[in-house]
Amino acid sequence: MCKGLTTLSATCLKSAKDIKHKISFLLQKPEPHAADQKEIKEKTAAAKRVPDAAEVEKWKESFSHVISGETGREVFTNFLKSEFSQENMDFWVACEDYKKTPPSKLAKAAKQIYQHYVEADAPCEVNLDAATREKTMQQVENASPSCFNDAQKMIYTLMEKDSYRRFLKSKLMQDLCQIETNNTLEKKSCDWSQKRQELAGGA
Template structure:
């Protein structure tokens, strides 16, 4: 038998060795079913992580109830400001919240960067015909203009307080009556209303998480 193999041409022996090598390689490859299961598990883990992240962005019922008690609770909460900001966008007045947040950030500026930031903030929100102009009376606008010339941590205080009061007395009242806050108010409901409540909550969740 061995003598017979020895008499075969070299090309035949090489082909036999190649076939043997390919068979060994195929035997070592993972089964398609096992590979598919691994991919399915990885995809499921990714979906679960995304769902957990989206849920973390949603306010709890306790948080929503706090927001309904006082505007200060809304503004002191990162989630509260985000939800309120979504409402302001629907009213095309998000510049008010943007200005208030920018003022808070400005107060944290170092002395060396305060002058530059003050000028930019003034040009963005305060001066007449600014890109995101807020609703200030002429006296407050002029006072702020003068303050910016000698930038200090408190130079926007009057303007910021004016906008805060405007949001509290005007936008916040409509916010409490809006569909957005009502959908977030997860109060006890009857079984008949449960499906509708869940649908509204899902729609609101999609709005706040950017479709996540």
């Protein structure tokens, strides 16, 4: 345990580096066998980046801050993997991408999302009530950019009210907070050492 700024030891600093390494390792994603290489590189780069103190503090404020940024989504997705509910984030992201789909490709994209996430016994079926599932099925038949809005909103609420609360108490978040605590102690210790040197030099 690190106590006090003046007693900050090499062991403490090594502990901070070890935690950083663990976080970076946890956030890395295995490469899919078939995917766009540019997208893989972008996502891997985001996943490897350990978030800074400001980001982590924002994540603690609200779920919207987690899901609105690439790094937040990557970190939260890795947490969902540990709970075997990654399909929720995957579906939400798929819905966001779907809204940007050209009109000529909406019908095909809507069918793929529906078959993969929404219909009963889908490969990555998300937890929707019967009414929302039925309504989504009807809307997919006349595909529009908003046909998944109700289902997406329901999954967002599920993640916000359920998974997000556990995420805040998770080991992953505790480690991220510990990194920032150690970084702050390290910075203050360096500042104090520099100040003492300046005072000694001016004496």
